[in-house]
Amino acid sequence: MIGCGTEITLSWDHIQQAQRRLQGVARRTPVFHSRQFDQEAGCTVLFKAENLQRAGAFKFRGAYNKIKGESEKQKVDSVVAFSSGNHAQAVALTAKLMGTRATIIMPEDAPPAKIAATRAYGAEVVFYDRYAENRQDIGERLCRERSAILVPPFDDPFIIAGQGTAALELLDEVPDLDFLLAPVSGCGLIAGCALAARHLRPQIRILGVEPEAGNDTYLSLVKGERVAIPVPRTIADGLQVTSPGELTFPIVKQFVERILLVSDAELVETLIFILERLKILVEPSGVAAAAAVRHKKADFSGKRVGIILSGGNVDMKALGGYLSHDQ
């Protein structure tokens, strides 16, 4: 059990509760293996394909666990979230499944495809000017006005526990892993997965992966405290959070050995390899952990490495660009 802030603690029990809530609702995503990836990386890699999760990313696990968990304590008629990415779609889908009203706060310049996908799940999209307004303030105001609960993207015990079920399932299927790697943004995924994996296999080594430009958690671990950086420029649009979370960082500090860094070019190369050989589409953020192993950012020789492929929401025009640049 580990302290989260002043009064909240997170334990294996919370991950098991999340797993029960998600049973029959979230997909139990398949685990992939590629002999050629192994051969080139010099280790055995098992890929947990969360790009095949509902709404296209692991985010559904946390969002559903949060809203379902809150609804066990109180009546939840309305939820609010701010996100222009996978979290928005996860919250919108959860709200639709639970018959709850959802309001998603997005910047005015969010990609039209993301806005459309969020609306397609029935959510209301409220825009804000990212240069003049604070989305946190708007979120709190909307929560008051609509008697809604806020669904944060990572810094919440329900969210962390929900994301941890990805590692629970992976280790249930492949118990004998030496390493577990996951992409790192606000650290919700890596924190939840570290808690689950260490409970199930105490000797497992946990590493996080960030894009070179978005190295806030790398810097934070080096310094021993949370460091904030300017919004990074990287194609990994899901990994552009500027600082690890307040609740997630202590868990990362305790369980995550270190953060590996990958370049945008390594992300694209790995995305294309996985598309061509494994026949699955993973977004640039989602291949970060795979890119770190493929490009040998640490010594994994002869080891068994579990990797979370965290999402698959790629704009087709962007994908066309990656493919034409790579030729």
Next chain:
Amino acid sequence: MIGCGTEITLSWDHIQQAQRRLQGVARRTPVFHSRQFDQEAGCTVLFKAENLQRAGAFKFRGAYNKIKGESEKQKVDSVVAFSSGNHAQAVALTAKLMGTRATIIMPEDAPPAKIAATRAYGAEVVFYDRYAENRQDIGERLCRERSAILVPPFDDPFIIAGQGTAALELLDEVPDLDFLLAPVSGCGLIAGCALAARHLRPQIRILGVEPEAGNDTYLSLVKGERVAIPVPRTIADGLQVTSPGELTFPIVKQFVERILLVSDAELVETLIFILERLKILVEPSGVAAAAAVRHKKADFSGKRVGIILSGGNVDMKALGGYLSHDQ
């Protein structure tokens, strides 16, 4: 039980035997479902993802069943196949797994990526001039010289029974289908799947799908006998066989209601939809059945439709081209 030529018969038993041989060797591929695909098509579609099969296509089922089955009757030291596509890789992989020598006969102008993939499995590639030489003659000569057995791409009871295991697995997971659709080339896949599906669910309706240009089986069913056409021009490079098989056609005649035709543009549109929404890569030939449902080539309203996504081996440069043309 149905007669195949003069002395060979194919029955449910052969498909069960194939299933036993493939147990633990072939992947039991997942079944996908997309609410948005359903909504737009007006029916419920279950996709059997054979693009995620070993060597990237259903072809592995037939090739393995053939070589393993022959090896139960006689010692098999060497196998020969002619193919520049998915069958080549399936035979090469099977031979590698069984410690057998493989020779693949390919046209001199086969795509370098396919040649490399086949060699990567350890097979020897023998080239022929497709304008001056007959690959069947070369195959027979090599079989004599090397005491090898020939592994035909479709017209063989072991091959047909092997391919049928895809439908066996699909109906095992989703028993209550109204329709089963599969792409049609030499008819090995549709014949095997029809045998399996009709045994498990006698009322199921079976439809095949061909590209508009490669309508040899469509014409053959209309005429009631095998018709040959010139090599068709279509992006569905796996569906360029010019005539249904001698053994497969009687099965098609008995069980397949009719053949639907799809355009190359419909194949590309469907490939991109499946890539973007289901996050899996299927080749143009492989989406033929999905394209027929998506583009409403028959009335499936309100029905439950099983579809074989037959392969996922797409050249990345070609994929980049599809994506840029579609934008």
